[in-house]
Amino acid sequence: MRYALAAGLIGVLVAGACEKAPDEAALHDSRGPKPAAAAANAAGPVEPGMCAEHGVLEAVCTKCNPKLIPVFQARGDWCTEHGFPESFCPACHPERGGKPVADVAADAAPADGTRIHFKTHDTARAAGLETVVALEQPGAVDVTAVARLVYDATRVAQVNARAPGVVRALHADIGTRVRRGTPLAQIESATVGADQARLATARARTVVAEAAYQRTQDLSRRGIVPANDLLLADQELQSARAEEEATVKALHLVGPQGDDATYMLLAPLAGIVTQRHSTVGTQVDLETMLFEIVDPSFLWAEIDIPEGDLGAVAVGQRVVLRFDSAPDREVQGTIDYIAPALDPRTRTATARARVANPGGELRANMYGRARILTGEPRHSVLVPRAAVQRAAGVPLVFVRLADDLYETRRVRVGLSRDGQVELAQGVRAGEFVVTEGSFLLKTETLKGSIGAGCCEPVAGR
Numbered sequence: 001m002r003y004a005l006a007a008g009l010i011g012v013l014v015a016g017a018c019e020k021a022p023d024e025a026a027l028h029d030s031r032g033p034k035p036a037a038a039a040a041n042a043a044g045p046v047e048p049g050m051c052a053e054h055g056v057l058e059a060v061c062t063k064c065n066p067k068l069i070p071v072f073q074a075r076g077d078w079c080t081e082h083g084f085p086e087s088f089c090p091a092c093h094p095e096r097g098g099k100p101v102a103d104v105a106a107d108a109a110p111a112d113g114t115r116i117h118f119k120t121h122d123t124a125r126a127a128g129l130e131t132v133v134a135l136e137q138p139g140a141v142d143v144t145a146v147a148r149l150v151y152d153a154t155r156v157a158q159v160n161a162r163a164p165g166v167v168r169a170l171h172a173d174i175g176t177r178v179r180r181g182t183p184l185a186q187i188e189s190a191t192v193g194a195d196q197a198r199l200a201t202a203r204a205r206t207v208v209a210e211a212a213y214q215r216t217q218d219l220s221r222r223g224i225v226p227a228n229d230l231l232l233a234d235q236e237l238q239s240a241r242a243e244e245e246a247t248v249k250a251l252h253l254v255g256p257q258g259d260d261a262t263y264m265l266l267a268p269l270a271g272i273v274t275q276r277h278s279t280v281g282t283q284v285d286l287e288t289m290l291f292e293i294v295d296p297s298f299l300w301a302e303i304d305i306p307e308g309d310l311g312a313v314a315v316g317q318r319v320v321l322r323f324d325s326a327p328d329r330e331v332q333g334t335i336d337y338i339a340p341a342l343d344p345r346t347r348t349a350t351a352r353a354r355v356a357n358p359g360g361e362l363r364a365n366m367y368g369r370a371r372i373l374t375g376e377p378r379h380s381v382l383v384p385r386a387a388v389q390r391a392a393g394v395p396l397v398f399v400r401l402a403d404d405l406y407e408t409r410r411v412r413v414g415l416s417r418d419g420q421v422e423l424a425q426g427v428r429a430g431e432f433v434v435t436e437g438s439f440l441l442k443t444e445t446l447k448g449s450i451g452a453g454c455c456e457p458v459a460g461r
Helices: 008-016 022-030 035-043 066-074 121-126 190-221 227-254 307-312 438-445
Strands: 115-118 131-133 135-151 156-160 165-170 183-188 262-266 271-276 289-294 298-306 318-323 326-338 348-356 367-384 389-391 394-402 405-410 412-417 420-425 432-434 455-458
Touching (some): 135 307, 135 318, 135 348, 135 412, 165 190, 183 289, 298 307, 298 318, 298 326, 307 348, 389 438, 394 438
Antiparallel strands (some): 115 455, 131 432, 135 298, 156 289, 165 183, 183 262, 271 289, 318 367, 326 348, 367 420, 389 394, 394 405, 394 432, 412 420
């Protein structure tokens, strides 16, 4: 939304665009270089339309066009200390780059401080706007955010075949509660049969090697064979034992085996079978997931913390959760992890809290609201829910400055209860906020407004 000055009068006054009178130029020179100008020159080429000397928008530079000063002063938009309009004073608001707030909004929503001026007092009265006083709300900061339940990743097992083969029997199905070590399926495997044969061969080799070593050792003591023969016999014995041990470990990883080249697939943890991807006679390999087992006694609550609230959130803080399917029930947990990066789309960081679920009433993928008890003192204000509008996803409140003048405030919304909304920032206690008719003011501030054209947006604070 382009900024607009109070009326066409200002368009006439700014026609001189930064052409200084000689006495005004001499006055600037006597005061020395301006900090804003020095910063602008140090930064490199000046942006088109900007006053290179003073670092503000050229068309509204009050240093170069002193005739604009009474216009801004009449609107109450004046910084006496620095001699610029307060709404874009480069010393007070360096983040605005010397531009009115309506020109520096980073999104499609109205900029903070955008003012709506009705053309006449009669028009303002006819708009039917109603206001209430924002009330102070002392207390502790409670950050609220969207939460969802997911499985605790440390309590989920996806069970694959331990060796390729064919499923001969199933001992568990979806919904079966299992303990650690409970049989899930019996699988016949040629690999297991080959390993069993190698184990038998390795054991026989070990027996022969042990006997040969004992015999060579006896002959060596009697001096009948050289010491080198004893070393060779010992080497053969150690090799046979190593082969036997390796084969035993390979078969142990597969699971208990029968004599018919079958092995039993066992549950690695206690829980509930939530998935089964096999039937009797299925050919399986090492990449095939046959079962998923989940222990739901504990879940993770993943909480999307808005970027603006991250400073108040820390590991170890208590969380109270309410879910849409059970609004009257509260579940508590403690934050044990906060993601080090923001989601670039939602501008939120994921925090995680472990939640006990002994009865199993909670389900993964349930959605709800999390209230993080930060314990930090703060003073917020309460306004009716009707006072809060949203434009391009940004919450807005409109504050009455005069009977025909209103100001847009970007706010940070906190808890909402009993028709009241808590505002953590953006509105001061005692200010009058618009309730009835706030939607009309929102439409007047948007690009491509659908409003009635009864008022005009003007430069902000």
